[in-house]
Structure formats: structure tokens, C-alpha cells
Amino acid sequence: MGLAIEVLDKKSGFGWNDTTKKIEAAPSVWDTIIKMKPDFNLIRDKELHFLENARELFEKDRANGDGAMSAKENFTKYHNVESELGIDDIDRMLANDEIHLDPLVPEASQVPGVAVPPINVEVKARPGKESARGSKRKRSMSSTIAEEIMQVTSSMKEIASAIKNSNQRIYAATELSAELKKLGLDKWEVMEALDFLKDNEHLVERFFACDEEIKLAWLKRKMGYNEDI
Structure with a gap:
């Protein structure tokens, strides 16, 4: 991905604007590429x-200082970001009978002669409707991000290819005709x-190079x- 950005910044007037998050180029450059590939x-x-x-997630990690993260570590961070529980998550789990909290009681030293049961927090591993829906949402979001990333990557490759093709000279029919006449051919030939x-x-191009x-x-x-022709 980083390489694709570098290609854009160095070839044929294309560039990446980090502020607008857009690929930018002069109108004439866009017109040339869109003429070759209308999908652009x-x-x-x-x-x-x-x-x-x-x-x-995908570009080469070039950081060397403290706190630098590799692409694999970044992917893990994004993959696990929804797994962190907050207050709302705990409330939801309680409502769906996924967590059982024993009632709080005074310490034994404060109530003589009363046996105090231990305080336990039990998290059941059985799946509930909400957890199933959460998993589906998580998979759906991950799939959406993956699809968007693939589309961006594919677009970058297409742009790089189109830039390469746009750098090839296209000879006009008049240029070809003038060169062919030098070979002694008649009008029909x-x-x-x-x-x-x-x-x-x-x-x-090879014809002109001969x-x-x-x-x-x-x-x-x-x-x-x-x-003879």
C-alpha cells in the first residue's frame, strides 16, 4: 500500500492528499486515464x-522507535478492538443471564456467628442470542473492512497500470502515413x-525504431x- 502511494506521488502528476483522502491529478491527466479506462x-x-x-494494516512497517507496531500487530489490534468489554457490555450480559453475581455481604468479623459464603463471579461460556448477534456483527464489520481494503488495493494496481500505459506515446495516423510514404508505397499500399x-x-514503436x-x-x-505489399 505504501508503494502504491509512492508510485502515485512520483508518476505523471498523480498524488495522494492526506488531508482530503483523495487521489489528485491535473484534469488533463485524469482525462487521459479515464479515456483509456472509463471505470477510473x-x-x-x-x-x-x-x-x-x-x-x-498492510504497508511495510518503517518505524524503529519505541511503540512501533508491525503489520501483524496492527491487524491483531483491529481484530480485537470489539472484544474489549465496557459497562454496557456487562449490563447486556447480565440481562441475558450470561454472568451471575452473588450478592455482596458484610465481612464475617462484622457479623459474629454468621458463616459468610465466598463471593463468586461466574461467567458462563454458553452462547446466548445477544452474543451470537455480536459475533455476526463482528464478522460483518471485519468482512466489510476487508472488502473495502481489497477494492482500494485493486484500484491502486489499476491506477499504476494505467499510468504506465499513459506514458507510452500514441502515434497519430498522419505521422504513420508520412513515414510509410517515405518507403515508396503508393496511396493504396x-x-x-x-x-x-x-x-x-x-x-x-518498433516500426519507427527499425x-x-x-x-x-x-x-x-x-x-x-x-x-511487394
Whole structure:
């Protein structure tokens, strides 16, 4: 997660704003990526509420001072946060017959001749309706957080991939046409070769990188021609 933030901060004008909890970029950068991947419009100007939790749980722990916590320790902290009991929890357990408290009595020294039973607090391990509902809520909240974290992580990977693709130059048809005419092709041959290269964008950069002496022969081979185009 930390790496994803670093990638955003260093590539193509993207950045992470810790105050607004949003991914920020110039409008032209957003327009380029959304044109390539329309789904990215869903995270434009959107607050990523769970990103801080995701970073704390999953990014590499770089703290060295006292009190530093590893990712595993942070996960344990979040996992157990609902298990701590408060006054309301004790009241609820009493109401559901999950805890039995013996009545308080004076000490034996204050009531001569009276045997005082020991004070016991018994916590029953049997599950009740409320505890079952609590477990379901706990599992539901954990599942929701996990799903949100996975969505954020997936979005970060998609953004990194889109940034990489956006850095590749896209040659205009006029540029390709001018280069093909240099090879001595007639108008129809130029159009046929142009259609081939536009349908195979991954070959265009290699086409321009070829030496002039072999450029036409390379193009013929890729198009499946043994003779003239």
C-alpha cells in the first residue's frame, strides 16, 4: 500500500492528499486515464475512507522507535478492538443471564456467628442470542473492512497500470502515413499498411525504431507478405 502511494506521488502528476483522502491529478491527466479506462471516473474526486486502515494494516512497517507496531500487530489490534468489554457490555450480559453475581455481604468479623459464603463471579461460556448477534456483527464489520481494503488495493494496481500505459506515446495516423510514404508505397499500399499498424499499436514503436534499410522488409514480414505489399 505504501508503494502504491509512492508510485502515485512520483508518476505523471498523480498524488495522494492526506488531508482530503483523495487521489489528485491535473484534469488533463485524469482525462487521459479515464479515456483509456472509463471505470477510473468512479474514484475521481472520491474520498477513500478506508485507505488509512489499509495502509496501517498492510504497508511495510518503517518505524524503529519505541511503540512501533508491525503489520501483524496492527491487524491483531483491529481484530480485537470489539472484544474489549465496557459497562454496557456487562449490563447486556447480565440481562441475558450470561454472568451471575452473588450478592455482596458484610465481612464475617462484622457479623459474629454468621458463616459468610465466598463471593463468586461466574461467567458462563454458553452462547446466548445477544452474543451470537455480536459475533455476526463482528464478522460483518471485519468482512466489510476487508472488502473495502481489497477494492482500494485493486484500484491502486489499476491506477499504476494505467499510468504506465499513459506514458507510452500514441502515434497519430498522419505521422504513420508520412513515414510509410517515405518507403515508396503508393496511396493504396499506404492505407493498407496504416490500417495494419493502427490495428496493432504494439508494433508501431518498433516500426519507427527499425533501420531505414530494413523497415519495409520488416513491415512486409509482419503483415504476412513475401513479395511487394
